[in-house]
Amino acid sequence: MSLLPELLLTVLFGTQASFTHPGVILPQKELLGDTELKNIVKKSQRSREARETLGYNPRVWRALTETLKSGNDQLIANKHHLLPKVWDLAILGRNLLAAKEKAQDLSAEEGFEAEIRRLLDICIEKAGKPIASDLEKPAHDKEMQIKSGYKKVLITALQFLNNLMTQNETRKLHVWLHMFGTPSSATPTASSTTTKSTTSKKAKGSSKPLPSSGSGVGLVGSTTGNSGGSHNETVAKCNSLSAGFNAKYYKPGFMTEIPRLLQPDEIEPLPMILQSGVVAFEGTDQAMQAVRCKLMLAQGYGRNLLREVLIFLGAWEVDEDDFCYRMMSQVIEAILINGLVPYAYECFRDEKDIVTPAQSVLLKLLVSVYRPSAPIVGTSSSDSQPSPLDPFSFHPLSAPSAVGGSTEQHEVAPPIENSIPAFFVGVFRKQVLPPTIKIIKLQGAIRKGQEKKESFEYSLWDLDRIYEGVYQFLELLVLFSEDEEAKKVLLAGDKGLVADLVEFLGELDSAIPRWVASKAPPPTASPIPATVKEIVEDSTTKVSKSYMVERPFDVHPENEGDGEEDEERLPIDLDDDEDDDGRDDERGLAEPEDFTWPHIKRYLVLLLSGFAWKNKAVQNLVREKEGLQPILNQCMIDDDNPYIREHAILCIKNMLEGNPQNQKIVEELDAVQTVPSEVLDKNGYEHFIDESGRVQLRKLPERKM
Ligand SMILES: *[C@@H]1O[C@H](CO)[C@@H](O)[C@H](O)[C@H]1NC(C)=O
């Protein structure tokens, strides 16, 4: 083993010569050297002793640095065939870092770390380079192959960075400075204004006041999160830690492109780096984690990278159980705890979107933070995923074990501070609802022939983005409404959110027809016919009878759709002539103006239902705003809004309870349209909270009251 460093030095000498003086070494000898290098790489994966012997040897790091430097030069000169050798060097470096402290120090001191950063930059450039469109297939394939080679090296280089900074505050800070720039350096959207505001609702675009002081004092934001004395200390500490920063190949912002190059299973080290730099898990210096969190958001490059990662999660529809998703939800939690979520939301704003894709994902992650998924049981989290504190190496079993794992799902949700619902309700009412309602009104006008189709200037793609944002907002509002304190915030202010939601539902109700996917089963097949009542019999309403398809009232909805379960729908023949001109069986959503906003009505009913519960002011307000009729109209099957009928019945019950005026209105309506019997049946049903925390309705066992 003691000869291993000597062997490696010899091999590296040859490798470097093959970089700098191609052809000088005989091909067979060169091949032999490559094989030997690979053997050493393998040893470094398997044997801790090998990692320590090599990783604690300054000469090894020096030689590695020189060799990698020459290799990088060749790659810049497009000598792509040398990439495999460079990759071996990067893998070796990454593995040696698993020996931690001393190896980390040496790799930085000897400049290997700086070369890896340069390599990272090269990889990003080469992997991101567009391929000429006029290439013949073989040439095209070759290019693709080269790009994919660079991606692999890129991933290894990211793993290297992660291993480099593991458990070292200073180094984490240095990596941060490299990724996002030093606070005094100009960043793309930096502004020198100082502000304390974390809820700067008026701030526009991304060029807005930074949360940090932005002055020479440096890295510590002036926002919440630090209490007096420790703040001072942190500033001092931070500034002294940044002193040893190696600015060689300093190129902040170089990571921004990465999310566009990689796929979910490839990008893991990046969210992991972010997580390990900002999340205050055990064994970290929590003040420093907070500093880095603020630094990330204070710097334009940091915000850009964060935005790209969020867009990435959305674009790939990354699953909530996915490692990247979980890492990022912890990052968002850190941002939340540091009081910067509103600021982040504003940063991701963009003039042309009602809600940008990054904002939608931010909202979604926020919901996950407040409503942690069931703890991930047993094996999946720790076995298949690297723990953030575990250095990457190809052979996880031999890697040094982590000091306190941190992938365990945090099961305790942070409390909802009032400022958060207040902020998001404000945004929703001012920025989201008005333009959305405008679109829906236009859809309605087109359906009624009052406006020309051509006046609808949104594509389905536009609508999808808007829809995603509205949907995530409603998810978040539902979550807030389930929290007593947050609910008060939602209801605060005169005729605030409730009036807006009533208006929204009213517009949807009149502009967007309900949709029924399947014909009713034959009456005899109905399992609980007694509870079913035809809603519309002799219809005097605009809903034609043939449109209505009744099905058994499912009082035990097992699995409330989450909006994800849109399986293929069979075309059906609706036979209607009043409401649905122009719509036919296909329902291919081919025309943007036919967009149906699935699940939105249901969320609105759900929210109003919760607000009205034992709240006379809300009950009255809904009546005054003429909201009872639109809610009643939802007491019907609509496959765009699963279980909306049940929710609407519950909602009406909540509207009527103890409110004679509301009861009177509904009874009057009953004269012209039959109101579902459940609505008026005071005792037959009860609410319960299902597994996912949603309010549901179920029938009580029959009993005499
Ligand atoms: C952390 O990194 C710094 C240099 O950036 C180094 O001086 C120090 O020794 C490292 N600490 C540990 C515990 O490895």
Ligand SMILES: *[C@@H]1O[C@H](CO)[C@@H](O)[C@H](O)[C@H]1NC(C)=O
């Ligand atoms: C805070 O910093 C200032 C100057 O940097 C120093 O004079 C002061 O004593 C510090 N206060 C505390 C509580 O450490």
